[in-house]
Amino acid sequence: MAVRPIIRSDHDDLNRLHREVGWPERSAAGWRWLESHPGRADIGAPAGWVIPDADDRPAAMLGNFVQRFRHGPRVLHGATGFSIIVPPRLKGASRPLIRAFLKQPGLFARYTFNANARSAPLYGLFGLKPWPEQTHALKLSWTADRLACAQGRALRMLLGRTSAETAARLGERLMNPRVFGRAELALPDGVAILRDLSDASPYAAFWTRLRQEDRLLADRSPASLRWRLSDPDLTLAPLLLACVRGGDVVGVAMGQMTKTSLIEPPCLDIVDLVALETAQDALPLLTRALIDNARSLGAAKVRLQMATPRLLAALGDLAGTARREGGWGHCHAIVDDPALAAAWAPTPFDGDYGLCARNPPAPHARRRVAAVRPASRGRAAKA
Incomplete structure (x- = not known):
């Protein structure tokens, strides 16, 4: 399946996808606000990815929220995937979306702390591990x-x-x-x-x-x-x-x-x-x-x-x-440097x-x- 980055003209269709699963929609200003986060601009990361239909309209999506992190004098970046929405008719579309999220460069960690019970088993297929090990669920x-x-x-x-x-x-x-x-x-x-x-x-x-x-x-x-x-x-x-x-x-x-x-x-x-x-x-x-x-x-x-x-x-x-x-593993992460994983106690x-x-x-x-x-x-x- 083809994957492309989210563009501004996708916002109405992204709202349609959210509406179909009962998740909160955003206003046009809200989508622009979300895209304006400075962490994303630092590394030129996409706002997310979509699987387009034959008319290039989003048929499935994954959002990408990139944040700055500080470790002493170092400035790092980590990304969390959000709003993975894949209609039943596109079964399997989550895989290329997650791969696009994971392969983006310039990050010390790729993670989700908000997986629902249905999606949680999926992340292990891509190398994300339940983390923190003792409290991920x-x-x-x-x-x-x-x-x-x-x-x-x-x-x-x-x-x-x-x-x-x-x-x-x-x-x-x-x-x-x-x-x-x-x-x-x-x-x-x-x-x-x-x-x-x-x-x-x-x-x-x-x-x-x-x-x-x-x-x-x-x-x-x-x-x-x-x-x-x-x-x-x-x-x-x-x-x-x-x-x-x-x-x-x-x-x-x-x-x-x-x-x-x-x-x-x-x-x-x-x-x-x-x-x-x-x-x-x-x-x-x-x-x-x-x-x-x-x-x-x-x-x-x-x-x-x-x-x-x-x-x-x-x-x-x-x-x-x-x-x-x-009761399910809602927290999953890939942290490239074990020393950084040990220093990170997220909220x-x-x-x-x-x-x-x-x-x-x-x-x-x-x-x-x-x-x-x-x-x-x-x-x-x-x-």
Whole structure:
């Protein structure tokens, strides 16, 4: 089968493919935003690949998200494949798409951290290995609204593997009106909403300290976060929390409200969770802050879509209170240098979770970004 790179005129057809499987579509501005990521421009990588039909229209696709990474003074690039969509009539088309993704040059790693149960067995055929070895099949979740979670499970059992077309006819279910409210967050001492992402901010100083540590990190520079938050298809701004000590940011968490499908309740996904080596106790503190505020934000649960042994150790007892989800190998990777693999402890930020998540539908179909404000009770450090 022929394979070619994605071009801008493909966007409508890419949306058609997403619509056929019930995955979130992007606006024209959203596709342009996704193509504008600086990591992709650094190495001239395609935005993805398609299998064209007889009229050169995409009949199957695979997206390509290239990120910058830092390892001390070194700047590296890694790529995650996303939105592999192959209709049943093109059985086998995933193979040339994945081969095109794997053979692109200039990368230290090629990976996916978001494989579904159906596609997971496919990656081993191409040399991608379950990674991290101990936790590649693990997801953690903490329940915030038991009734909403139970209703979601009941709907899934009732409908089974309903088609995207059937789900669309059912319409949106289990949407919580609090999602677009102005929640008052109850934050513990030393935790604050992170608002300042300028190049001279306390967060910028945190990133400088973080990248000086001896570990491999996806680019979390202020510019990178500003790009993430400028996604024109966001209906709700991600919640950024900082752990602040002595005026310095020592840890950061990013929570993004998602609604996985029409029949699922809203969920607060932890998209990023990172702290300085000297402040690893900030990780459970930030996680607990998200859990404690999830219900007031309208989330039925808090979910950490991928975890590493390092992160589990840092979370300590809090990890023991979580429900174990997943059960299939959703994380697969080829890392060319074993030393880099040993230095890399990724979070969902390194994958496609912040890009491919289904946003909660805005009230009255309006595309707007809502804000949250901290509660007056308790002290909150400034970040």
